[in-house]
Amino acid sequence: MKKLLLVEDDLSLINGLSFAIKKQGCNLDTARTSHEADAVFADGKYDLVILDVSLPDGSGFDICRKIREMSNVPIIFLTAADEETDIIMGLDIGGDDYITKPFKLSVLMSRINAIMRRSGGFKNDAELCSNGITVRLLAGEVYKKGERINLTAGEYKLLCMFMENPDIVLSADQILGRLWDCDGKFVDNNTLTVYIRRLRAKIEDDPGEPKMIVTVRGMGYKWSV
Amino acid sequence: MKKLLLVEDDLSLINGLSFAIKKQGCNLDTARTSHEADAVFADGKYDLVILDVSLPDGSGFDICRKIREMSNVPIIFLTAADEETDIIMGLDIGGDDYITKPFKLSVLMSRINAIMRRSGGFKNDAELCSNGITVRLLAGEVYKKGERINLTAGEYKLLCMFMENPDIVLSADQILGRLWDCDGKFVDNNTLTVYIRRLRAKIEDDPGEPKMIVTVRGMGYKWSV
DNA sequence: ACCGGCGGTAAAAGTTTATAAAAATTTTAT
């Protein structure tokens, strides 16, 4: 899920944007002062930042400069001033877009999407996603309902194998063959059982009654979607 | 040199833009009709396309759709109509920006630059920048929060490889292959971990608990942004 | 109750990564 940061002091605008953005399935944090923005930004990783230019305790331009020292995150300026020099300034110091008030919410949303498309286009492919579990293959990260989950390399490979074969029963031999195929001999042990259990403990809502990795008696396991 | 394509039927606008863009050191081709645009675009590879929405023989939107079937090139719409629905349409069908006439040339240039920056067009002559680390590629200099840091050649190449692949897990083999594969025979065993350690010592706030170069056990390392 | 497949646990065994320091190599200065 995408995380946005909105830095804006006008409460009614925050409410409006918050509603529209969350409806789109994005996460939105807000900061109402320049100072707060610095702290919040340092704290979390954002996929896009919307900055009001005029804030009670400083300028959005300064926040942008600070952000650009450490990050390439897309930045949209939002402001009442449509002075030509301000627009140029905002874009030249690293902003991606500059929108002047008043604006239509739907236009802002389209601009947000355009910029996200452009900036995230390359990173976004290569993920597996089902049952509320997302695997980002390039980053090697696993999320459950947006929350990061830590898997070991073995658990990770096992999960990938399941998610690449949704609703297909995988026999123990198939799984062992792919994940532990270094040497042809895999003894009759319960290695796989142990892995299944640990993976379930990490991703199932109720590991006692697994819904995602279901065991098919006598045949193997399957990733049930 | 960057190549831009301008699709526009107003000759005075063509002249103005042509002058400004060429002054920036870019190459500019023009097309004055939708039909011509199709032919010209198919012919050459462009780094950015500027489309007038209303053309004598068709709509810029249609050109955009056609381009998007085959290319990811950045597209800016230019138009007299500032109807909200048009703006949304332009952005939603794959446009990167939408500028309404009349506009200031300097604003257009800033928007062009912002989009090229974002789409990677101007990447090579600039700098890598994330996590408070800046690498000036031309100067071969590295800064941490503004302070110059001295890296050896090997450390520098390693850092660049990381920063060019943010949030992507790089396996030891990938890294060794790119940095040491001059003649097929890799240096083996521990060389990479030693480099990682020395690079961490120089750029991490607390090398004991690395935040930028994080190890992904069993998979490799990644530049975490 | 007995059997067989399944899951739980803990600890041993095995790997991978980190650290330190010495040796070899390259670069730089004199």
Added chain:
DNA sequence: ATAAAATTTTTATAAACTTTTACCGCCGGT
């Protein structure tokens, strides 16, 4: 050209973590 300095590579060892193994108990079917 040689010495000195800096850098790169290798070696050795330690620490952290992962995987395997062994053993135990549960539950459903017979």
